Amino acid sequence: MNPATKLRYYHWRGLNQAGRKVSGVIIGYQEQEVRSKLTEQRIHIKKIKRRKPSTFSKLRNQMKPEDITETTRQLATMIESGVPVVQSLKLIANSHHKAEVRATLSQVTMQVEAGASLSKALKTSSPLFDDFYCDLVATGEQTGHLGEVFSRIATYREKGEIMRKKVIKAMIYPTMVTLTAVIVTVMMLIFVIPQFASIFSSFGAELPLFTQLVINASDFLIAHGLYFTIGLVSIICLYYYSHKKSYNFRLKVDRLSLRLPILGNVLLKATIARFARTLATTFTAGIPLLSGLQSAGKTAGNLYIANAVYEAHANTAAGMPLYLALRQSGVFPELMLQMTMIGEESGSLDDMLNKMALLYENDVDNTVDNLGKILEPLIIIILGGLIGGLLVAMYMPIFSLMSVMG
Numbered sequence: 001m002n003p004a005t006k007l008r009y010y011h012w013r014g015l016n017q018a019g020r021k022v023s024g025v026i027i028g029y030q031e032q033e034v035r036s037k038l039t040e041q042r043i044h045i046k047k048i049k050r051r052k053p054s055t056f057s058k059l060r061n062q063m064k065p066e067d068i069t070e071t072t073r074q075l076a077t078m079i080e081s082g083v084p085v086v087q088s089l090k091l092i093a094n095s096h097h098k099a100e101v102r103a104t105l106s107q108v109t110m111q112v113e114a115g116a117s118l119s120k121a122l123k124t125s126s127p128l129f130d131d132f133y134c135d136l137v138a139t140g141e142q143t144g145h146l147g148e149v150f151s152r153i154a155t156y157r158e159k160g161e162i163m164r165k166k167v168i169k170a171m172i173y174p175t176m177v178t179l180t181a182v183i184v185t186v187m188m189l190i191f192v193i194p195q196f197a198s199i200f201s202s203f204g205a206e207l208p209l210f211t212q213l214v215i216n217a218s219d220f221l222i223a224h225g226l227y228f229t230i231g232l233v234s235i236i237c238l239y240y241y242s243h244k245k246s247y248n249f250r251l252k253v254d255r256l257s258l259r260l261p262i263l264g265n266v267l268l269k270a271t272i273a274r275f276a277r278t279l280a281t282t283f284t285a286g287i288p289l290l291s292g293l294q295s296a297g298k299t300a301g302n303l304y305i306a307n308a309v310y311e312a313h314a315n316t317a318a319g320m321p322l323y324l325a326l327r328q329s330g331v332f333p334e335l336m337l338q339m340t341m342i343g344e345e346s347g348s349l350d351d352m353l354n355k356m357a358l359l360y361e362n363d364v365d366n367t368v369d370n371l372g373k374i375l376e377p378l379i380i381i382i383l384g385g386l387i388g389g390l391l392v393a394m395y396m397p398i399f400s401l402m403s404v405m406g
Contacts, residue, residue, distance in 0.1 A: 009051040010034040015044040027053060027061060027099035033106055061099035068128050069161060071101065073154040079147035086112055117141060132278070132295045139285045149285055156281045160274060163361055167270045170368045171263060177379050185386050186221065193218035196394045207397050214393040247303075255304040262374060266367050271302045272336060273360035275309065280353035289349075290317055305331060322349075335359075 010031060013023040022043060026034045031048060038045055053061070071092055078088035086109055093105035104126050111121035119138035122129040133153060140149030197215045200207055207215070221228070242249040258264045258271075275296050282292035290313060297309035308329035315325035323341040326332045336356055343352030367374075 009053050009057075011049045011051060012038060012043075012045060013047045014038065015046065017042050027057070028103045029107065033103065033110075037106075063098060063100040063104060063126065063128060065128060065157075066161065067096075067098060067101050068133075069154060069157040071096075071105070072150055072157060076147055076150035076154050079150060085118060085146070118146070130298075132282075132299055135287060135291070135295065136282065136285050139287055143286060152281055152285060156277055159277060159357070159361065163270050163273060163364065166364055166368045167266060170266050170364075170371055173371055174263070174375055174379075177375070177383075181383055181386055184383075185390070188387070188390050189214075189218040189221050190225070193390070193394065194222070200397050203397075208393075211393045211396050214390060251303045251307070254302045258302070258304065262367075262371070266364055267302070269360045269364050269367075271300055271305045272332065273357045273364065275300055275305065276336070276353045276360070277357040280350045280357060283350040283353065289322070308332070 008028065010026045010028060011023070012026065012034065013021070016022050026037060028034050028037075031050065034048060035045060074092050075085075075088055078091065079085060083091070089105050089109045089112070093102045093109065096102050096105070107125045108118070108121045111124070112118055117138070118141060119134045122137060123131075123134040136149050136153055137146070140146040143149075193214060197218065200211075200215075243253060258268045260267070278296040278299050279289075279292050282295050283289060287295070293309060293313040293316065297306045297313065300306040300309060308326075308331040311329050312322070312325035315328060316322055320328075321341070321344055323337050323344060326340060327337050339352045339356050340349070343349035346352075
């Protein structure tokens with residue numbers, strides 16, 4: 001199936017086994033798929049009309065990475081329980097609430113029944129089944145341990161999603177505080193400061209320098225706020241365009257993100273945990289180390305780290321031990337390098353990599369949980385400095401006036 005194929009509504013009418021008129025709507029990719037489902041229900045089709053689904057319906061039925069993880073866990077459970085692959089796929093497809101998942105799994109089932117391998121059927125059914133996923137499934141098919149491989153993939157994806165949510169949680173708090181501070185400051189400059197400025201102008205007295213600077217900033221924002229907003233939106237659009245189109249720009253952004261105060265350390269540890277977990281999963285599944293390094297680079301989630309992994313791959317392919325190849329990149333922490341060396345020398349690299357992943361995942365977890373305590377003093381200083389500074393600037397002339405009158 002072409003992944004670019006779009007979901008469509010298929011309105012149908014027909015007769016059931018009792019000869020009664022029935023009708024309904026099925027969401028799917030192809031009319032053939034809909035006819036197959038209706039035939040299985042023993043419905044004699046009279047008419048099928050194709051329509052384009054609404055945006056809301058597409059979003060509600062869209063397949064997401066979380067759905068792949070859930071499906072993988074279900075496949076692992078069923079296959080390890082002795083249920084055949086095709087029957088497992090059909091059971092999951094029939095019971096899932098999202099149309100795109102049902103349609104995708106139906107396509108996979110049809111291809112497997114036609115003689116294709118499961119890994120190939122998954123790869124051609126949806127881009128969400130990436131190379132890493134399909135390579136592991138292919139290994140499971142070759143070794144006859146498909147259920148075990150699906151279980152490993154599900155565990156890997158579940159831990160990855162937990163880590164991703166923790167990183168997002170770490171970034172939400174400072175982002176929300178920063179936005180709040182900016183919004184409050186802008187609102188005061190636009191609505192509050194002009195009221196004070198009109199009062200001060202009626203006195204005709206000379207204002208303190210700090211107060212005059214704040215009033216000037218308020219006047220500038222009111223006069224040029226629209227242009228400033230347009231400029232800001234243009235910069236954001238330019239950033240997203242450059243990040244999407246320019247490899248060098250994306251590389252610089254990813255490198256700088258690892259150097260951010262506090263958050264950079266969280267991102268680095270989360271990326272290293274993902275790298276270690278990916279490499280351990282591929283190594284345990286029987287995929288060669290060099291192929292595992294390529295997969296780990298693709299799934300790193302940070303271009304700067306990915307380049308370091310590709311460099312380590314080239315050095316390892318040339319005969320260098322993995323821990324030395326990783327050290328030469330200058331990215332990975334010493335603790336990880338030492339544990340990798342011990343794993344290589346003891347022949348338990350996959351075990352050490354799993355321990356590393358768990359270690360860094362726990363470290364990220366603790367940092368995120370304590371992030372509020374770490375940032376709280378800084379937030380108080382920033383908010384207090386902004387809001388307090390504006391209030392002091394407005395009350396300075398009042399204090400001066402009161403001292404004169406006194």
